[in-house]
Amino acid sequence: MIHQTGKILLVTLMISSAPVAHADTCSSLKDLNWLIGDWFDPGEQKTFNESWIYSSGDSYSGKGWTMETTTGEISFSESMRILRQDGGIYYLVKLPENDGEVGFKLVRCPDQEAIFENREHDFPQRLHYELIAKDQLQVTVSGEEGKSFVLDLQAKVPAGEGEEDAAPANIN
Numbered sequence: 001m002i003h004q005t006g007k008i009l010l011v012t013l014m015i016s017s018a019p020v021a022h023a024d025t026c027s028s029l030k031d032l033n034w035l036i037g038d039w040f041d042p043g044e045q046k047t048f049n050e051s052w053i054y055s056s057g058d059s060y061s062g063k064g065w066t067m068e069t070t071t072g073e074i075s076f077s078e079s080m081r082i083l084r085q086d087g088g089i090y091y092l093v094k095l096p097e098n099d100g101e102v103g104f105k106l107v108r109c110p111d112q113e114a115i116f117e118n119r120e121h122d123f124p125q126r127l128h129y130e131l132i133a134k135d136q137l138q139v140t141v142s143g144e145e146g147k148s149f150v151l152d153l154q155a156k157v158p159a160g161e162g163e164e165d166a167a168p169a170n171i172n
Helices: 002-017 029-035
Strands: 037-042 046-056 059-068 074-085 088-094 102-108 113-117 126-133 136-142 148-155
Touching: 029 059, 029 074, 029 126, 046 074, 046 148, 088 113
Parallel strands: none
Antiparallel strands: 037 046, 037 148, 046 059, 059 074, 074 088, 088 102, 102 113, 113 126, 126 136, 136 148
């Protein structure tokens, strides 16, 4: 009996001490809560800004714009949404010059990263968001044949300090 109990204890210890792999997919929008906030990439001639807020239990709303540093003129703008739809999580972007939104499906979601893809779109085909530090967000925008660019964004208010915009605990 002692021998049998020892085997059970050994198996239990082996299972409980095995490393736990982080899920590569997000089960809810709450897994992307780190994205909420105001981000910017200051440049000498242009500053890119991106802002995300919680809008409902099934979506975040965002906007991006580029401002000319010397004139303050907006030279580029886009509106974005991340939402739960049809059993998946999608990133939808709308540019003023396009009639509709372009959708990208969340394909991977390791810890504090989100990778959205749309292989049918001309450019970009992949959007890779990664929280490097609580006040640093890197966005890699890429397509076929190595065409890509990277935005190294800084938080206007470091994550965790702008709690009024954070998603409530009951977000899906």
